[in-house]
Amino acid sequence: MEYRLSDKMECMKPSAIREIFKSLTDPTIISFAAGNPAAESFPVEEISKISADIFSDPASAAQALQYSITEGYPRLREQVKERLKNKFNIGKEFDTTIITSGGQQGIDLASKVLCNEGDVIICENPSFIGALNAFRANGARLVGVPGETGENGEDLGISIESLEETLKAEKNAKLIYMIPTFQNPAGATLSLEKRKAVYTLAKKYGVMILEDNPYGELRFAGEDVPTIKSMDEDGIVIYSGSFSKILSAGMRIGFLCAPDAIVSKIVVAKQVNDVHTNIFFQMVCSRFIDECDLDGHIAKIRALYGRKCALMLSEMDKHFPKDKVVYTRPEGGIFIWCRLIGETDSSAIVKSAIANKVAVVPGATFNADESQPSNGFRLNYSTPTDEQIVKGIEILGKALRGE
Amino acid sequence: MEYRLSDKMECMKPSAIREIFKSLTDPTIISFAAGNPAAESFPVEEISKISADIFSDPASAAQALQYSITEGYPRLREQVKERLKNKFNIGKEFDTTIITSGGQQGIDLASKVLCNEGDVIICENPSFIGALNAFRANGARLVGVPGETGENGEDLGISIESLEETLKAEKNAKLIYMIPTFQNPAGATLSLEKRKAVYTLAKKYGVMILEDNPYGELRFAGEDVPTIKSMDEDGIVIYSGSFSKILSAGMRIGFLCAPDAIVSKIVVAKQVNDVHTNIFFQMVCSRFIDECDLDGHIAKIRALYGRKCALMLSEMDKHFPKDKVVYTRPEGGIFIWCRLIGETDSSAIVKSAIANKVAVVPGATFNADESQPSNGFRLNYSTPTDEQIVKGIEILGKALRGE
Secondary structure (H helix, E strand, O other), X not given: OOOOOOHHHHOOOOOHHHHHHHHOOOOOOEEOOOOOOOXXXXXXXXXXXXXXXXXXXXXXXXXXXXXXXXXXXXXXXXXXXXXXXXXXXXXXXXXXXXXXXXXXXXXXXXXXXXXXXXXXXXXEEOOOHHHHHHHHHOOOEEEEEEEEEOOOOOEEEEOHHHHHHHHHHOOOEEEEEEOOOOOOOOOOOOOHHHHHHHHHHHHHHOOEEEEEOOOOOOEOOOOOOOOOHHHOOOOOEEEEEEOOXXXXXXXXXXXEEEEHHHHHHHHHHHHHHHOOOOHHHHHHHHHHHHHOOHHHHHHHHHHHHHHHHHHHHHHXXXXXXXXXXXXXXXXXXXXXXXXXXXXXXXXHHHHHHHHOOEEOEEHHHHOOOOOOOOOEEEEEOOOOOHHHHHHHHHHHHHHHOOO | OOOOOOHHHXXXXXXXXXXXXXXXXXXXXXXXXXXXXXXXXXXHHHHHHHHXXXXXXXXXXXXXXXXXXXXXXXXXXXXXXXXXXXXXXXXXXXXXXXXXXXXXXXXXXXXXXXXXXXXXXXXXXXXXXXXXXXXXXXXXXXXXXXXXXXXXXXXXXXXXXXXXXXXXXXXXXXXXEEOOOXXXXXXXXXXXXXXXXXXXXXXHHOOEEEEEOOOOOOEOOOOOOOOOHHHOOOOOEEEEEEOOOOOOOOOOOEEEEEEHHHHHHHHHHHHHHHOOOOHHHHHHHHHHHHHOOHHHHHHHHHHHHHHHHHHHHHHHHHHOOOOOEEEOOOOEOOEEEEEXXXXXXXXXXXXHHHHOOEEOEEHHHHOOOOOOOOOEXXXXXXXXXXXXXXXXXXXXXXXXXXX
C-alpha cells in the first residue's frame, strides 16, 4: 500500500550512526562509531542503592510509578538550576529550567516551538546528526557554516565572517544551533572571543541561539571557556544539557534552561509529546546529587576519558601516516575528528575500515547537506576497551596507508 | 522580549487537565479531575524485586543504564507482539510493534509522520485532550464527529452517518482518531457493527485509523468487543497501547502496532525525539511479564476499579437530581461522563464544584473546538479514596441541585 506521509518526514532516513549501531551485532567488529559513555562510568552501586531506597518506602514508590508533572520533578529542577548557576554562571531572572527526556528531546521541542516549515536553522558544518535530523524532521531548512582551521590544522570552530554572511542572506533564520564546547564531531572548543561574536550577531539579526552542551563537564585538559548562555543578558539563548554523559545515558534525563516565554511553550509541546520524563530516574538523579558525590564521580569519568583519549592518540601517532591524515587532540569530550589531507571524500577509507572490521563514522553524515562529501571521519574512545583501541587503530592505520 | 514562535505552537495552551492537576496542591480539594491509575494498583513489591535483580547483575545493570535502540528492547517487543496477538487478535504479516515513551508519544509521532500542517484529523467529539493537543501541536486541523445517544440517554459512540459526511467534505483528511473502548471522556464502547462501518469508511475514503486503546484491559462488566485493528486486512490501522493503566504510569512505557512502512518512519521520528524509551523500565516490564502474573495483576485492578465505579455510581444515584443530570454506567475504564439535561454549558456547575472543593473536568475541554460549550463533565473514580468519593459526590449533588 502507498501511504501519504507528511512532506517533512517523507524524505527522512534513519540516522547513519544508529544504523551503524544496529549493524554492530557482529561482535568481531571493533566500533569507534558509537557515542556511548563507557559502561564503567555508570555508578551502578549508588543507583542500585538509591533505587532500593525509593521502592522500599511506600510514598516514594508510589510517586516513582505515578503520573507526574510535565516540567519535571521539582527538587531536581531546583538542583539543576543551582548547578547551572554555580558551574556555568547560567540562569537569569527571566530564565526557567525544566527536565527533558534526554538532551535530544529538548533540542527537538525547541525547534518545534520556534520553526515553521521552511524556516532556517543555522548550524556548524559539520554538526551533531541527532540535532540536524530533529531540525529536518520539524521541516526546518539547514544552512551550515564552515569552521576555520588553524596553522597546525587544528579546528578553530565556526567562521564568524561566514556566520554573518549567512545571517544577512537568510531572512527566515530562526535559530543558530551550536555545540561550542568539544564540538561533535569536529572537536573544536570555540574561543571566548568567537562566543561573544556569535552572541552579538544573533542579537543583531534577531535570531535565537540553541547552545547544546552535553560534554561540557568532560574536560580533562586545558581551561574552561564561559558558556554562551552565561552572556545572555537579552534572553536569546536556549541552553541544553544532559545527565547522559555524567551519570547514565539509558535513563534519558536532560534539561533546558531558557527564557520563560520559550520554556512555557516547550512545556506544552512536551505535555503532548510524552506527558512527562520518567519520574523514577528524575528521583534517582536528584538523590544522587543529594546523597552522593556527583562532582567526584565526574572527576573519575574525566580521568578515564583523558586516559583513553591519550591511548588512542598515542596509537594514532604511531600508526597513522602523517602525510595523509590530521586529527584533533581533544581537551575533553569523547570524540577525535580526523581529516584526510588533500582528499575531499573519506568514504573509501571508511568502507575499507569496515571491511577490516573497524567501524568509524563518515564525515558526510554530519553535514548540513548530507549529499556533500567530507574528508573527515569520527572516532570515539569512550566506548571501546583499551585492547580494542590498540588493535582497531593499527587496522585503521593500515587502511589509511592503503595496505 | 517578543519571541517569534512557530504558528502551530503559537496558539497552543497548556492542557486544562494538567493545569487543574497543578492547582490541586491544595490537599483539602477532592479531585475527580485526574486520570491517574490508583496508587494501590502498582505492583511495588514485584517491581522493587525486579529492579534489585537488574542492578545486582553487572551485565543487566550496564544494559539498563546505557543507550539502547530506538525500536525498543527486543524481548519486550516480542512479548507485546505476542500479547497483542493472543489478547486482541492484533498483528498481521505487514505489521511491526515498537515501544514508545508512553502511549502519548505514539499518538504524537503518528500524527507528525502522517500530517502536513493544515491536514485534517477526524476525531470523536468529545475526545481525549492529550491526543487532540498533540494533533494541534503538529498543525493538524481537527474535525469532531458527534456521538449518538440511545433511548435511555446512553452514549452509543460516533455517528456513522456524520462520519461519512465528514469524510466526503474533508478532502485533506489523513486520519480518524478513535478510542473505541471505554472512550475518554464519554465512556462509550463502540459496537462491533459500528467498528466495521468505521473501518469500511476509512478504506473507502483512503484515510488511516489511529485506534487508541489505553483502557481496553480494564473491563469489569459486559463482553469484550473486537478491536478495529483486528479487522485490519489492508494495513490502514495504527494501534496504540500502554502499560500506564495496567502496570505503572510513571515509567512511561507504551507501544504501537502498525504497518511496517508507517512504523519505520515513526522510528525515525522517535530517534530524533528521545533516541529511545528509557531501557530500565522496558526491562522491568519484560521481566514482569516473564516472572510475574500480569493477567492476574490486571484482574486485581479490574476488581478494584469495578468496586470503586460501583461506589461512585451508587453515591451518584443517591445524591444527583435525576431531572438535571444523566451519566454513563461504565463497563470498564476509569471515567464516568455526566451530561446536564436541558443545558448547553456545564461550566457554571464545574465552577460551583471547585468553589466547594471538588474538582471535575468541564466537557468543553474535550471538544475538537474548545470554544464550543459542552453540557458534559467528567468524573474519575480510580484516583480518589472511597471516603473522597462519598464526600465529593455528596458535594457535587448539592452543586447540581443549586444548594
